[in-house]
Amino acid sequence: MGRISVCAEVTIFSDHPRWEEKELLRASKELGVKAELLNIARVALDCARTLFELSYIRCISHTKSQLLAWLLSEYSEIVVNSRHTYTICSNKAITTAMLSASGIPTPRTVVCFDRALALEKAEELGFPVVIKPVYGSWGTMVGKLSDRDSLKAVLEHKWALGSPQDQVIYLQEFVKRPPRDLRAVVVGEKVVACSARYSPPGEWRTNVALGGKSERHKLTQEEEELFLKAARVVGGGVLGIDAMESERGLLIHEINPGVEFKGVVEATRVDVAREIVSYLYSLIKK
16 A cells, blocks of 8 residues: 555644644644644554655654654655754754854853763863753753852762763853843744843743743844854754853854744744744745
């Protein structure tokens, strides 16, 4: 038996449908694009029988998203974002390495696999330092450590957990910046919206998931070009790119391949879902 073609033009894969996924369906209906939202808990991929025209991956889990990007590359005509992009952006260490090697300004970062070496390199970076898991989002398990003893205690805890992922140590300089960062949503070759995200009271992180507030940010031409260049380095597609304003200029510090855009929409009133669906449909019609 030949492959069975799914009738939707755009198939959205999600492990937990959110506001963003509902907005994508709304925009698809308005634009006359046949779209379907699939919960991956109810999906079994059979490469001998299933063919999707365009698959758009919207899972919260980085592990599931990356695996889906690879699998759907065999089951779909088009996958957004590509497996190349997901492999890079799902891992902060790989993202930073790619950006830095391409001349994109980023915070100074050290990756190591030994506790003693991590303590030594943290001294070179200068306290406070920021420690992050290589996988994750929403600011989870991101810490600002003020001295050697604090870092040593965190590393002892990570080693006690026993997970190989916890024993990859990702350290960054603490960048002196305003109490905000910038979130740009890049769709194809266009920055469709950008907001400034402000830290909530008593918090240094700016994540909206932690209570951060957003307002519209008008990009300069130089800032826009930097965001687009960063997107090209990781393969492009639909991305959320985060940057900090520093004494050295704008520093790109994270790229999210499964961007949540509710906060940006509320701040800018840009119909980001419509921009995304229009872009996806343009890929089908090429």
